[in-house]
Amino acid sequence: MTTGPILSNACAALTYPVEVLDEQGRASTIDIPAERPLTVYLDKRELVTLMTLGGAPEALVLGYLRNQRLVKAIAEIAAVQVDWEVEAAAVTTYHGVDYIEERTARRVVTTGCGQGSMFGGLMDEVDTITLPIDAKLTQSTLYKIVDLIRTQASIYKQAGSVHGCALFDATGELLYFIEDVGRHNAVDAIAGRMWLDGISGHDKVFYTTGRLTSEMVIKGAQMGIPFLLSRSGTTQMGHAVAQRVDMTLLARCTGKHFLLLTGKHRFIAEPHLREGGVSKSLKVA
Template sequence: MTRPSQALPRLTCARAPLTREVEVVDEHGARERVSIPAERDLTIYVDRRELVTLMTLGAQPELLVLGYLLNQRLVNSAFDIESITVDWEVASAAVKTHAGIDRIEERTAKKVVTTGCGQGSVFGELMSDIDKVKLPDTRMTQAQLYALVNAIRLQESTYKSAGSVHGCALFTLDAQGGSEAQMKIFVEDVGRHNAIDTIAGWMAMQPADGAGALGPARVFYTTGRLTSEMVIKSAQMGVPIVVSRSGMTQMGYDVAQRVGLCAIGRATNRRFICYAGADRLILQPELADAHSRVA
């Protein structure tokens, strides 16, 4: 018989509409109906103790809660949690752990409000234990980077229909050195921190992928800025390469340099800037040159 500590948590499958239609007036005075993201609040209770309220789109709330607890370093793995129950009627997520969270009051006493939409927050010191992170020795070719960016361009999304959301994705690279980048999961939310937490929760629920099938060749993509929070969370998730269509902050850059993470920004079409960890990027400038000649 499997002991509870060896079992993944039981999760509900609560879903809510991602968009709603509203009537607007344009610059000509014409009325029309458009879709907007359905932002909603979700209060997390851990063993009946209120922890925090997140503002979220609500696409995969159970994974969001699990990833949030992992990225806040309040639990070590999914196996610490018995169940996560989300009920949108009362806008709450009830988390039941196997043995409680050690020193939870002390560890959640200090809160840092992070940058960006949705007013993300983290508990404790952002840089705590960051030097203990050891990232896998992963390399990515320029062709794989272009394949990744193109996959995002083709992805159906709430952003395309309603705007006002951030998207994040996790890719794996071809172990044989091919030019492909396989998208494992794509998540959108009102804040990029929610999207990366949801991906962390998804990874934790698939330990076979997390330790085996995914392998070390993981790349994280975000439409948002590469802030210190995003870089730290990526590193904690064991992802050595991050790509953004936006730029990078000073603290995000400093953390990336510190942990040896490859940070690529301004990635659109064939353009990009590698801010840090360029040794992880196998350049193929002829691919960019070829595109320029065609254009």
């Protein structure tokens, strides 16, 4: 019986103090987010260097391998060892990765903050993804999620300049909240946590503070998550991919306002949340 990969559980400071002068020449000390390189080695082969906050490095590496489709199951991974002194993560698999040269030869640089990238064609496996059609999200659960994010303690509130991603269950209870310098890192780290904990995405809701690009939609679909929410907007390709995989996409989620873009059949509008018979928050794009 496998107990999962051996993890280093490395930790690093998430913020860094700096001296500043304001517009009136007054000196003070503020915290800014940490940003550090983490070079990933897969079975001693250098794979990629990720610029990261460093809050969940092992989960980030696992989620990266999962979302890049380089490793199919967590049971294939023996260990993930992060060493911040050399800024490296060593991943060891039990049997190696088939056709690693060919599978990493082509890379697409995405629009993610910090220059995210995905190996192979972005759309290579989209048509094989099937998201559950019976999952439902109520308007009140959406509001609960947005409110929980608003009150969540975060590096962003302390130091700014980071993106946050969160995973919620079907009732709007928070399962994971991770911040990083790029939203693609944060989503990968949540994918890694889900892998480690054996959590299925079939009835989950994913929230990101960043825009809904094609990369974010594809990663959410690969994680099996039918709902993707953002306080920001979406791109044309993000919208197109969401339609293609039949994902429920909601953008501009702030306060009681949101835009429901795709996958409308999963969303349950609640009449008691409307005023004068017409919802002031439910706008279908």
